[in-house]
Every structure is written in C-alpha cells, then in structure tokens.
Amino acid sequence: MSELKAGSNLEKVLRAGHFAFTGECGPPQGANVEHLIEKGSHLKGVVDAVNVTDNQTAVVRMSSWAASLILLEHGIEPNFQMVCRDRNRLAIQSDILGVYSMGIRNMLCLSGDHQSFGNHPESKNVYDIDSMQLIHTVKTMRDEGKFINGSDVDVPPKLFIGAASNPFAEPFDFRVYRLAKKISAGADFVQTQCIYNMDKFREFMKRAVDMGLHEKCYILAGVTPMKSVGMALYMSKQVPGMDVPDSLVKRLRGAGKGKVAEEGIKFALEQIEEFKEMEGVAGVHLMAIEWEHKVPEIAERAGVLPRPVV
C-alpha cells in the first residue's frame, strides 16, 4: 500500500476499505462557540469526518477554518470547506497553509454559492480561481511543493483533497466528465450533491464506474433526510441543481401528520442501504441540515456504527 497522502481519519477509513460515513456542521451566525460544540458533539464518534461549511449559501458565519479548529480541539475531525467566492489566490494559499499548520487534514474545494443568494447580495465576489483550479492548487502545493506561481512551498501542506459533484445539474451528459476532470486535477475524494432522484444517480454512477473513476477517487453519496413536505418543495423549486422527484414529495405527503420526518428518515435509510451495495460508492455524506442531533439515530439505524477505528 502506498503512503497516505494526508493521514486523516477519513483517508485511513477509506483506504482500509470501510464504507465511510461523513457528516456536516454549519458554523454559527455569530461567535456562539457553545452552540457549535453542541452541534459537533452529536457527530463525535458517529461520523468519520465533519464538513465545516464556508459561508454556505453566501450567508456570513464564523469562518470555516476557525470552526474547524474548534471541532478539532474537541476531538472531531473536520473536513474544512473552502469556496473561491471570497478569497483570491493569495488568501486561498495562505489559508491552506494555515489550516494544515493547525492540524487540519481534510479540505473540500468548492466554487461557492453566488453572493446573490445570501445576506450580503451587494458584495463583490472574487472568483480569481475556480474550484477545479483550487483542487489543482492544493494538489500542487502538497505533491510538488509549489505555489500557483511556481515558487517553492517551505514544508508542503499534506491535505486529503475533496471535491463536490452534482450529478443532477445540467448538462447531465457532461457531469461525469467534469467529475473526471476534478479527479485529474487532484481530487482524492468526492462528495455528491444531495441525492433524491435514485434512477438518475444510478445512471451517473454506472457511467463513472465505466470510466473507472471509482478506482481513482473515493465517491461518497450525498444524503439529506427530508424533514417536511415544505422542505422537499423548497429543495425542488428553490435550490438550483437539485432534483426532487414528485414521487418522493407524494410519499412524504402520504405519511400523514406528524410522520413526515420519520418518512424522510426512512427514505434516507433505504438510500444508504442501496449505496452500501452500489458499485463505485465508497461511503455516504450525510448532510442533516440543522438536524445534527438526529445523526446518531440515523447512523444507528443505517447500521454504520460503531465507526471503524483505524
């Protein structure tokens, strides 16, 4: 077995061939450290790493590197997210060095939601580089010890490089090629957008497997349990690139009053069962948005506990 690239828990779990299980935690809209720790505590020992979002949906929150460090101090492995919207290449590279120096070992590279979605739509965006170039930047800093400008990095940051993939955005036929491009650029693992349309995801994975992408990169399937019919409708109508089939909305509606959330969890559990068997899927990324306290129960019922110690 070749040397680990970063030596994070997530990398070790995947490398050992375990079915990975990652979670997500959004930093607070303020300096509420207690709340962050409380949310993180539900995920401790239940997931292999916790994605710490970077001003997600372009809403100002505690910086993802700071929240990542707080979780790390509390024994939770972060998957530090970075978007290209808010930083130029100087800030990006210095933050990469900063988080690595402070003990962070996983990093997810994203373009980021456009600022028009968030609470500072008047702001100017950066997009000096894009997510593909960000992946390549981390890879080059890590493996070649070079900055974007070609100069030497004094002690390269050894990070396990993550990327996102949205099989449901368009044009569908190009999505698997874009995933291939991200892998060529340096992605070690990929977390997908929330999956609801299973037929489409099966087709996407089939194409990925046919191209051998699952052998070059760990693909984690994105799961977000629906809490309500309203949430399903919101996701379906308001969130770009999200594919929520009518059949799922119908199923949630049919669950009856007070039972929709349980039906949403049941659907998520069925998905996880299928992903465990699906060729090319190396794990699940569970994004239980503002529902972190439910993650232990979902993990238990999904049969992914206890998490492997590697």
Next chain:
Amino acid sequence: MIVAESKPIKELLEMVKDFKKILVVGCKGCVTVCNVGGAKEAAILASTLRISGRKEGRDLVVGEHTLERQCDPEYISELKDIVEDYDAVISLACGVGPQFLSEGYPHKKVFPGVNTKFMGGAVEHGVWAERCAGCGTCAIHLFGGLCPIARCSKSLLNGPCGGSSHGKCEISKEVDCIWDMIVNKMMEQDRLDELVQFRPPKNWTTARDGGPRKMIREELVK
C-alpha cells in the same frame, strides 16, 4: 459597443438643482446606438429640465450639443466656445465622456447623465446583453466562441458549476448559463477532448486587476 442606461430623472434633477445654466452633451457613438445618449435623447433631457425648472419657478437656461464622440479630445474641444456660457455640464456619453469633459474643461462641473453598464450588443430590438469583460487576453476560442469570463456569474474557466439548471444560471432564471451553452456547443462540435482539458488559473494582470490600463501604439504616437 458600450451599453448604458439613462439615469432616473429624479436623480439628475437632484444633481443639478443648484445650477441655472446647464449644458446637455450627447454623443453620436455607442450611446446613440443604444438609444440613451444621442442627439434625440439630449433634446428630450434638455426639454425635461426646462419644463421641470418652469414648474419650480426657476428660470433655467438649458443648452444641448451632441458631439461626434466624447472619447476623443479633438471632438471635446468643439465645445470650447459653447461651454463657457454654462455652469454645469451633463454628459450623456458612457463613463469616458464626462471624464474627457472634466479633463478638457477643468473649471466646469460635469455630471454623468447615464449609468454605463457593459460591453455588449443588441440581442433583439430593445434588448442588450453583455459579451465582453475586457480582460485583455481573449481566449473565447477555447470555449466554443463564448466568453465565460464575462458571461458566467462566477467567471469559471472549468465550468459548469453545480448550480446550472435547465440552461439557466443559479442566480436567476433570467440569466442563461453560458457553460451550458459552451458544453452543448462543444459536444455538438465533437470537442469533448478540449472541454475536459484543465484550464489553469488566469493571469489577470491584463485585466483591471493589473491596475488602470493604457495602450500605446508607438507608430501612431506623434
């Protein structure tokens, strides 16, 4: 061309409320083509200012003059005998015009009459759309002849992002996803191999990020 839109009349009236002698200067260039700053629009604005002055009981003197272009000192100097009769000058040219007027007539107070929007063209009658960001290093041939710098909301060189939906950009259903168009066009042209090529970070020194720009053509400099 450079595309501009008229400033709201209320804003213009507020800008020049302290002046009695106002010269409206139109431009026969881009702003004439996009119907906001030519001779016709200069006449309409001048007349609006006069009417508004009369309503308020103010005796305004409003002149109008339209130049061949306002981005050339040769034409700006045409105004030298006219401008002295006025306290304020409203330029209906793009952002270049009021600056050339300010530089040409340092003692005059110059106001912009339009908001300059972008470099683009008419996609249908009465509709203009952005096409160029003036980044200084054109590479549209790599993207099926379509510019992701100007036309992708995130200026992605390795798009499309995960927000592309039904051919539209994540920011609005009114905005086309240029990457959707790039991918479809290049796949139709059997250019998938180019599409999957990694495009490295752009050198922005030729864009505005390199500082205010200037172009010198030695052979033309007298």
